[in-house]
Amino acid sequence: MSVISYAQAKQLVLADLRKTMGEMPVAERSRPRYVINMVPYSILDLIALAERDAPEIRDWVYDRAKYLGYVVE
Amino acid sequence: MPTALFFRPNTDLALSYGKEWLARGIEEAVKRGFNVIDLVDEACTFDTLKNILESERIDVVVLLGHGNTNIFTGFEQQVVLEACHNDQIMSGTISHFVSCLIGQELLPSIIEKKGIWTIGYQTTFDFMIDPPEAVEPFSDITLAVIAAILDGGKLKEAWDAGIAKGEEWKTRLWNRPETWCAEVIQLIDKDIHGMVGLGDKEAYVLPPRKMALSPQGLIGLAALFWFLISRGA
Numbered sequence: 109m110s111v112i113s114y115a116q117a118k119q120l121v122l123a124d125l126r127k128t129m130g131e132m133p134v135a136e137r138s139r140p141r142y143v144i145n146m147v148p149y150s151i152l153d154l155i156a157l158a159e160r161d162a163p164e165i166r167d168w169v170y171d172r173a174k175y176l177g178y179v180v181e
Numbered sequence: 182m183p184t185a186l187f188f189r190p191n192t193d194l195a196l197s198y199g200k201e202w203l204a205r206g207i208e209e210a211v212k213r214g215f216n217v218i219d220l221v222d223e224a225c226t227f228d229t230l231k232n233i234l235e236s237e238r239i240d241v242v243v244l245l246g247h248g249n250t251n252i253f254t255g256f257e258q259q260v261v262l263e264a265c266h267n268d269q270i271m272s273g274t275i276s277h278f279v280s281c282l283i284g285q286e287l288l289p290s291i292i293e294k295k296g297i298w299t300i301g302y303q304t305t306f307d308f309m310i311d312p313p314e315a316v317e318p319f320s321d322i323t324l325a326v327i328a329a330i331l332d333g334g335k336l337k338e339a340w341d342a343g344i345a346k347g348e349e350w351k352t353r354l355w356n357r358p359e360t361w362c363a364e365v366i367q368l369i370d371k372d373i374h375g376m377v378g379l380g381d382k383e384a385y386v387l388p389p390r391k392m393a394l395s396p397q398g399l400i401g402l403a404a405l406f407w408f409l410i411s412r413g414a
Contacts, residue, residue: 128360128364131360132360136311139311140194140310140311141309141310141311142307142308142309142310142364142368143194143195143198143307143308143309143310144305144307145281145282145305145306145307146193146195146196146247146248146280146281146305146306147195148193148194148195148310167304167305168305168307171367171371172367175367175370175371
């Protein structure tokens, strides 16, 4: 696994989310898809929150980066 | 007959899913012959929970709600349990919490207050709801833990049942090409790694006893019945 910073992890996760979004029908992109910490989010919500470093999904970004094969500092 | 208490507030989208998962748990409890107390929606408050735990002998408690490290909430996110504040009401219980983060402080505190054992999550409990079939693994993991408790499993057996169900789902989804399957695997992996079990490793809920008769036993019972009837006639 490669060790990366949170800023790098965020960019990788955002790229992954955008790729996933691109595979989804447009109508589904704003539909609640993920429940994180018992709060529902659409993929568009997550992209917006990740872009602005929202604390409520920071751990999720770490987890997603880890799942993509990285260790976040 | 042992009693299982289910605590199922449904005040938002996330909880509406959990409420359905616990409904499956209730079916399993009824099937096994448990008495069931089902607290739903506005009944999911500290006062109701306390009254029931103090007035009835409850063998197992399954609770759904929002949580953070030291607080578990019920209806409309009212505080139900708070570490080192009111969690002594859980003393003497075997419990499973479907909630986020409470494994960090609240569950250890419950065990300090003589809770027998408990299973919950020290991380956030995350899942997917779209497409609809993406929910199934998370429902199954919850149900696996509940069923193991109801079957008289000890702490590790119940915990293992949840982990095993998660692993089973990961394997099942591994070769699927859809993107959501990879996302679900990621969340299952995170959830099962965040599942903690604390407390007495040897305690268990004694399941209701079932009376099973062999064919010979049934014939014997019929003969006895016939004998008693004929003597009375």
